[in-house]
Amino acid sequence: MSYGLLVRAVPRSFLPLGFLARVPYAITPLGSLLLIQGATGSYSFAGIAVGAQSLSTAAGGVAIGSLVSRFGARRVGVTAAVACALTTALLILTAAAHSTTGMLLTAIAVGFTQPQVGPLVRVHWAALLDRDTATAFSYETAADEAAFIVGPVLVGLLTAVPALVPGANPLTASAVLLVGAAVPFATMYVERPRVAGPRRREFRPAVGVLVVGSIAMGAIFGTIQTAVTADQGSVPAGILYAGLAVGSTVAGICYAWLPKTFSPRARYLVFCAALGVAMAVLLICAWGGAVLVGIVLAGCAIAPFMISQVTLAETVSTRNGFVFTIALLSAGGPVGSAAGQALTGYVLDTGGERVAWALPVLWALLALASGVAAFVLFRQGASRPAVE
Numbered sequence: 001m002s003y004g005l006l007v008r009a010v011p012r013s014f015l016p017l018g019f020l021a022r023v024p025y026a027i028t029p030l031g032s033l034l035l036i037q038g039a040t041g042s043y044s045f046a047g048i049a050v051g052a053q054s055l056s057t058a059a060g061g062v063a064i065g066s067l068v069s070r071f072g073a074r075r076v077g078v079t080a081a082v083a084c085a086l087t088t089a090l091l092i093l094t095a096a097a098h099s100t101t102g103m104l105l106t107a108i109a110v111g112f113t114q115p116q117v118g119p120l121v122r123v124h125w126a127a128l129l130d131r132d133t134a135t136a137f138s139y140e141t142a143a144d145e146a147a148f149i150v151g152p153v154l155v156g157l158l159t160a161v162p163a164l165v166p167g168a169n170p171l172t173a174s175a176v177l178l179v180g181a182a183v184p185f186a187t188m189y190v191e192r193p194r195v196a197g198p199r200r201r202e203f204r205p206a207v208g209v210l211v212v213g214s215i216a217m218g219a220i221f222g223t224i225q226t227a228v229t230a231d232q233g234s235v236p237a238g239i240l241y242a243g244l245a246v247g248s249t250v251a252g253i254c255y256a257w258l259p260k261t262f263s264p265r266a267r268y269l270v271f272c273a274a275l276g277v278a279m280a281v282l283l284i285c286a287w288g289g290a291v292l293v294g295i296v297l298a299g300c301a302i303a304p305f306m307i308s309q310v311t312l313a314e315t316v317s318t319r320n321g322f323v324f325t326i327a328l329l330s331a332g333g334p335v336g337s338a339a340g341q342a343l344t345g346y347v348l349d350t351g352g353e354r355v356a357w358a359l360p361v362l363w364a365l366l367a368l369a370s371g372v373a374a375f376v377l378f379r380q381g382a383s384r385p386a387v388e
Helices: 001-007 014-040 044-073 071-095 100-112 119-131 135-161 170-187 205-230 237-255 264-287 291-299 300-315 322-350 359-377
Strands: none
Touching: 001 135, 014 044, 014 071, 014 100, 014 135, 014 170, 014 237, 014 322, 044 071, 044 119, 044 170, 044 300, 044 322, 071 100, 071 119, 071 170, 119 170, 119 300, 119 322, 135 237, 135 300, 170 237, 170 300, 205 264, 205 291, 205 300, 205 322, 205 359, 237 291, 237 300, 264 291, 264 300, 291 300, 300 322, 322 359
16 A cells, blocks of 8 residues: 555544644653653652653553453543543642642653553554555554654753743643644544454464563663763754654655565564664664764664564454554553663663663664564464454
């Protein structure tokens, strides 16, 4: 399927709304960090609160996946978006009141109620297009990466604008986008009728090897995000990290042009290996003082890895089980990110910056192990199980 056909397959407002609906997810971590730090004066407490928020986002993703399987994506998506807007407003109010307990609890609530636009829109495409999802998944991954370029930029611009509650502008914008974009976007999800069948067959435990890949990718994100803060070069940390999304966005768009004869499990294995090569290139560039070049090049392996992973998951999951499967894949990212951030912070304090830049290579090896295991477990030509 071409991108032109993809655009014509949905209402005109679908793609623009979908992009705006995912921007709050990109704003929330940094916006929460700045708001809480401004209210408490403590980077330590703000870091703990945002770390708890990240883990809560993972737990919420699994919960939303289970709820969607029972109640449908539209109802759950609308409810989650409204709840997230309300909890975001409560976080701002608790910051205004300088309540540390309130900020911690509401930060966790904001994470748990994230409407999971990225996973749910992929479920939408799987329902709308059945198995011809490569182009749709390519676009969605590119849109995800573009949102993570726009989100931090918005945080920087809005933080500079005076506000009644210092640092509240980014999260205020997030709440507005949740109501104005995420809610109407959720009403556009295609609902695929549940197919009757034994519940025990809806999730294949072997998909757990793909979750390992998600954890590894999340850890790469968390490691690079932390490592760039210690870089002593002339390029700001935010620009360095955005370079990762730039490379990934370009590669994600190009992914749709891969031949259909390139099977999902072969793609996943190849791009797991490519991820390892990319992280090695990043290490060499970082040690050579060309961190930005290394990050952009490393980003080129990220979108193909993520798209091939979701495509393989969609191929080997039951129709009813894909919702829960993609929820688990999405949950692995925040868990890995938290682990990567914690380990990198420790390594920076004890081993220095050069050692920290070697960590993405180790996480990429974990992803490669996931790719090899998936290649073995999911036989050539495997398709969705007969029992749906």
